[in-house]
Amino acid sequence: MACRFVVVGAARDGVGKTTFAVNLALSLLKETRGRVMVVDLDVGGVGDVATLLGMTEIRTIGDFVPYVAQLTPQTFGPYIQAHPTGIGVLPLAANPQAARKLAPEGVRQVLDLVAPLCDYIVVDAGAGVDPINVLAMERAAGIFLLAEPTPTGLAATRQFGDHLQSLHFPHALVKVVVNAHDPQSPITREAIAARLGRPALVIFPKDDALTLDAALKAAPFVMDQPRAALSRHYDELVRQLVEKGVLDQLAAVERGKGQQVGGKLAVDVTQEQDKAIEGFMKARGGNRGKGAREMDARTRLKMLIHKRLPEVLDLKRMDREIGTRPDKDKLLRERAEAAVAKVLDEEGASVTDRNERRRIVKEVCDEALALGPLEDLLADDRVTEIMVNGRDNVFAEINGKLRRTEFSFTDDAQLLAVIERIVTPLGRRIDEKSPMVDARLADGSRVNAVIPPLAIDGPSITIRKFAREPLVVADLVRFGSLTPDLADLLRACVQARLNIVISGGTGSGKTTLLNVMSSFIPEDDRIVTIEDAAELQLRQPHVVRLESRPANIEGVGEVKIRDLVKNSLRMRPDRIIVGECRGAEAVDMLQAMNTGHDGSLTTVHSNSPRDAIARMETLVMFAGLDLPSRAIREQIASAINIIVQVSRLSDGSRRILSVCEVVGMEAQTITLQEVFAFKQTGLDANRKVQGTFGPTGFVPKFVSKLAELGIEVPHGIFAPAGHATIPRGRA
Structure with missing residues (x-):
């Protein structure tokens, strides 16, 4: 069996994340009798795992990074230190200062050495998101977010889950664990689910005396007090993960089993969704273009997201809220990406590959906020001119040679929307009465556009790109x-x-x-x-x-x-x-x-x-x-x-x-x-x-x-x- 990474994170510190990670690892060891390790990647809480286990003078990832090129899993194995219970322990660094100096690439190389030696690696990640946390999450068979059962704690966890979603981690990969819940609390299971926007995977009862005693004795309670109610909850969670296949299901999400057909991700689109796409295209004036069933599945999914986007994203209200801040465009883009990622989880659950999710979110945001398929060409420094001859024919001059590209527009409506997005900020217009326009992009690139009835085969755009830095x-x-x-x-x-x-x-x-x-x-x-x-x-x-x-619309x-x-x-x-x-x-x-x-x-x-x-x-x-x-x-x-x-x-x-x-x-x-x-x-x-x-x-x-x-x-x-x-x- 390939090594399973289980990443434990939280929206903020102080919710029992390290206690959960250590006891989960020990429960996995008891249940599976496999090779289990705890890796402490919490930069802010360096050494907490070793402290809970009563271990001192322990070798760290930082100690191995300088020698990683000389090591193999076989030569690295003997250097890993184990707790008397049998779990391996690998902290990030000796102290927070040393941890902050570590480059993610060095950490990644050490994890590559560790993975073949283990069946399960439980990662105690820091609160929030940093490059090292993301590195661990990208390997995760499951991401568990620890939440405290308070209104603010649950709200913070929900926001953190949404943030992970905007970073293209599938919603199904992330599970919430509620810690230290008081059965007498007015915050019931139903209230917790409502505040989180999803059911919690497990809700652990509050037992301050047990957890404090375990910390003082440096003896994790699942081993020291196995009959305690809290210990039994951990054992039940592990049985769910292992025997009931929850971890395998999550791992399948992580690997991304979206079927590939002809280089495009196949997404099941129902007949009802097809009708919704057709209605959406008709409503926005997409009279020229493929019907929903003629599109590849990936394009159909993007059209579904476009249809749903106004339900979750009010650009006009966001524009008013952000006002004239200098980072306005960046904030709009971030909020749009979060909204698109949320709709993608709802409409395209089979798209689980993180890179593919990232591409779909980028393309939808480009189409909704920017110049759609032209954005990649505009970002390519080799391209000097872009010529769009209708929705299906996009040409570019690349290194002085004219070539047809793989890019296309869904329909004429999308292409017309791009033209409008170019000319409107300049106070210019393009319509049947004035079907030609000269304009420019924000970087100075020159644009000419012609639309029907003059352009017989659909709207046409010609862009003469300017270098980001003027030539000398x-x-x-x-x-x-x-x-x-x-x-x-x-x-x-x-x-x-x-x-x-x-x-x-x-x-x-x-x-x-x-x-x-x-x-x-x-x-x-x-x-x-x-x-x-x-x-x-x-x-x-x-x-x-x-x-x-x-001239303006009145001709003056x-x-x-x-x-x-x-x-x-x-x-x-x-x-x-x-x-x-x-x-x-x-x-x-x-x-x-x-x-x-x-x-x-x-x-x-x-x-x-x-x-x-x-x-x-x-x-x-x-x-x-x-x-x-x-x-x-x-x-x-x-x-x-x-x-x-x-x-x-x-x-x-x-x-x-x-x-x-x-x-x-x-x-x-x-x-x-x-x-x-x-x-x-x-x-x-x-x-x-x-x-x-x-x-x-x-x-x-x-x-x-x-x-x-x-x-x-x-x-x-x-x-x-x-x-x-x-x-x-x-x-």
Whole structure:
């Protein structure tokens, strides 16, 4: 028979926990004649077990931890000290100070050595929960909570049981033992069950004289006074545990015998529950999705929990109670997890594996409070983009490669709820009248959502993730996106207040590069950023962040990017950064660049520097100004100094492909001069793009401006290997 761990705990100290643990172990020894040990893991009451047994100079877990790697169960066995009755005794440490220094991993390794040597190990755990207690409980065939028969004691025990439930220990694994009950007390068995929310496994009668005498003589009463009524209660409890199979039943709970089918936990869902699920889905508008019987059993269980959750969890009331506390989100999550764990015990009793319970509780809370299946993808640092094409198709860009994931939504209603959860805090809306929206997550990640009738196959979400810590220029150099020489040149250009446009396609890394280049701006500059959905993560102290706003439900209140650019000119900015020029705001941006607001930065969607010029010209025309093409081009040529072209290559990497200087006008054409360029040479064995990035040999005109400002840039960085630089000119 495998070793059975029996863990004895309590909500608080002083309830007779150690007395119970010692006498239970001795009763097990009498009844089974097996190999029984008491392990004292109570950090606050170190040595109490040895004291009750009259043992001194006893070896402890702390003594063995330094040598655990050299020991086996066979070599470890002779070191275990036994009480004259025959039970082994193993305290945690010599004193509380030494106990607190022990790491749970060392304790776990010693328990691994002890387990093969015993049939039963009774663990005297500390009151409450700490990492060492949890370590023992994870091994438990049964967890017994000692409770004193008072209103406060029973309430504390019930709360402690609920807490263990929230830590994903199955409700059926935890049993309550009421200690020292006075038969004359007005708190009857029925009252005890009502206050605990469950019947007690056993209620021990009060016998202060017997327990005190046993403690003074260091002779446990089940051995010293076996005919006493209290001793007989212990013997009866052990017979229940061993002969009637209660401990075996609890051990089966601990092992988790939920049947696995196709990698999913099979949970019996009745026909009535199926009807409840169907009604719940219909009520919440889940018109597109699988019916209850088409779902796997695990999903059906989660839907049952969602249906029951409003009965046990009033989020609005909790929100009012918690108010504006800084840890509000954490508290809401903790209470929700406790409620979900309680419903899981009621609706999914066959789910007894602790890890599986933890996963189900997390998923339900993610779906009820957060972004559901997307939470795991958002937490994965390898993921840079997430694309949801309806409830069943969730794609992610992982390490630069687009892949279909295993995640899915139960139905359209769940997916729509996630979208609402994103846009509502931002004061935005999405409905049939306004079926598209741009938004952002709390970490700055950009979100676009489209719903039916525009999205034919169901709601669609695209999330551009932002790194938890903003990338810096050293990261881009390490990734191979640019060279150290080019990084130094771009830094010099920003510090010299040149106007820079970053050009590239969707997902090419424009915003990331803009964020990195913005970090080169001196800290004493006043910076105004203007975006559709705020993404930039500037670290300078003097930053004003502005964000456009769509019209409200009455169709009024819209604030466009162009409005913000105009307003920013009245805010005394040193720098204006527009996240992306995509409309008539381009004309205001160019005017700002041409009227003393040097050092401005923006991005445009285009495939080459030449296309970027044409794109800017087209955007200016959106303003409805009746300007001739030459006048627009002259504005562009005088406003923009540099165009940086970025691209996402076939292997998923993002690189700067070209850096061009805007030289001026020649006839009707804006003249560009390429200063740096990337040349692809092929693919390696892993299909990674190979190529070289370097100077073209032309020295840009802006070098003279850098020199005037005292910003030195060695001319050698503009010379290709083995070639001299070409004097400043045009290309």
